[in-house]
Amino acid sequence: MFDVSELVQPDQGLINPSIYTDPEIYQAELERVFARSWLFLAHDTQLPKPGSFVQTYMAEDPVLVVRQRDGSVKAFLNQCRHRGMRICRADEGVARAFTCTYHGWGYNLAGELVNVPMQDRAYHDDIDKAKWGPTRVPRLHNHKGFIFGTWDESAPSFEDYLGDMVWYFDALADRYDAGLTLVPGATKWVIDCNWKFAAEQFASDMYHVPSSHASALVALIEDPAILAEFQAQSAAAPGRQYAGNGHGSGFALRPDLVPTQAGPDFDAWVVANREQIYRRIGEQRALAVNGHNTVFPNFSWLTINNTMRVWHPRGPGQIEVWSWTYLPKDADERAKQAVRTSTIRTFSAAGVFETDDGENWTEIQQVLRGHQARKTTFNARMGLGHERHGTDGMPGGVTDDMYTEMAARGMYRRWADLMSGLSWPEITDRDEARQQGEQEAHRA
């Protein structure tokens, strides 16, 4: 067994890298982190009509998310109770029912077992079909079109789970009157790295951008003079980072909503809808919250780049990235195409930013094959002791620079609490006590 207090020491900013490699720790994560947390399942627009379904994963568990005839959504394990075969083997589509192809057990859209072949002869009519449906995801929550689920009946409500992160999430989810839609189709690829590298970077790491993505702007900006000016402005921009409940958000403070990375066709739409955006989420939030974000454990997005993704764990050393481009639902076609191509070019598996992230994470994972490498303590101390909380009226634990690892430490704190087997009330009490301590330290 492992001792969690020796694996991460968030208050000291210390990480034992075996948390990225140890198979035993990974198996414990599936049980203690992923099976207890709220996980992103699907966006409303992926399920346009009754019978629409997507197959996603809650960590390694395949889950069917299905639009019901009454418009509601249900989710259940994609696993037949007879011998464990998948009930549905398409990624998405529209179905009237699901039939296991092994022995033909049939399920309705709600995931109820409704047909057992040869029920009379084979089972002598002695099977209670109500008891033999696939395992239901017991709790679902739709937050402004984003559907989350958890296996844990004792987990806090989704609102309490998010805490102050909702203010940062809504800079994405609540930005437009007509809401968001996704470009049809997920882009899926595999990176040989632990899921925490990706989740942590999107929670906390603006620091990697100048070096990791040194070449991306070269692709986007042809004129070296404009490129140099842009880099100088970016380096000088003030920023903020939020950390709380394991979640994280970080961003530069911008003087205006435009220019966006998607270019003039989208800028024109944003300018025409500026007042709408300010009315919905406020000018300060609209301008500020434009950066990297992770809802613990594995749902991330980049507000200004219109990309969101889930880092599905696949063993200690591998993830599947599932990414989507999101758009304002009522934007005109030109604006939508501008966003779509811009996001593909920057943050798909062939995107000029994205490819270099995978390179880093893969290399780290390779290095951690080494015995010495795996016991060499990692430094997550950036900004430790220099947090300045309570800036600008932004809710939660906010520090006055985006170049800090406060949110990374917060993420590992939540990870450690869950991995220690603490109950949800114990975790919630600890978090509240910490937040009070931070506020008192700030006042002092």
Add this chain to the structure above:
Amino acid sequence: MSNFAAPPPQRRTDVDLATRYDIERFLYLEAELLDDQKFEDWLELFDDDIHYWLPTRTTRTVRERDLEIAGPDGAAFIDDDKAFLAGRVRRLASGRSWSEEPPSRTRRLITNIRPIRLESGEFEVRVNFHVLRSRAERHHDTFFGERTDLLRRIPQEPGFHIARRRIVLDTTTLLAPSISIFL
């Protein structure tokens, strides 16, 4: 909108052997430029209105098979015009494109070349491809699928410009950390 959205119906005829030879020679030249990492020369092979497109695909039931490959408004790995292709080449030359610095070794196998002459005088060419990418110490990726190009005759060497390219991988989930090379 994509140039692939509504291909106009055209009379399609077979090509003569000499034209087939020219097309094959052109495609092998392109593969050689990429494998030799002569990206600036490679960029010259494209027309100014090139649409370079690699849509995603999903696993679907037989009944919904025609929805398998993402449409022009759907998700894609690559959806480039000439300016962005040039940006990618500029990036590779920067020496700081870490997924290609140090650079990958690639080996392209272009096969099953099926050229058709369109009424417009252009050529639609479907090929099967298998691209191997070897990277750093022991990293290895393999990409395979089908490419459909629209080629236009030009008077000078190497005889054609590529005006459209659609690449369809046979995989749904890409079993590689990135597509940092050209397919």
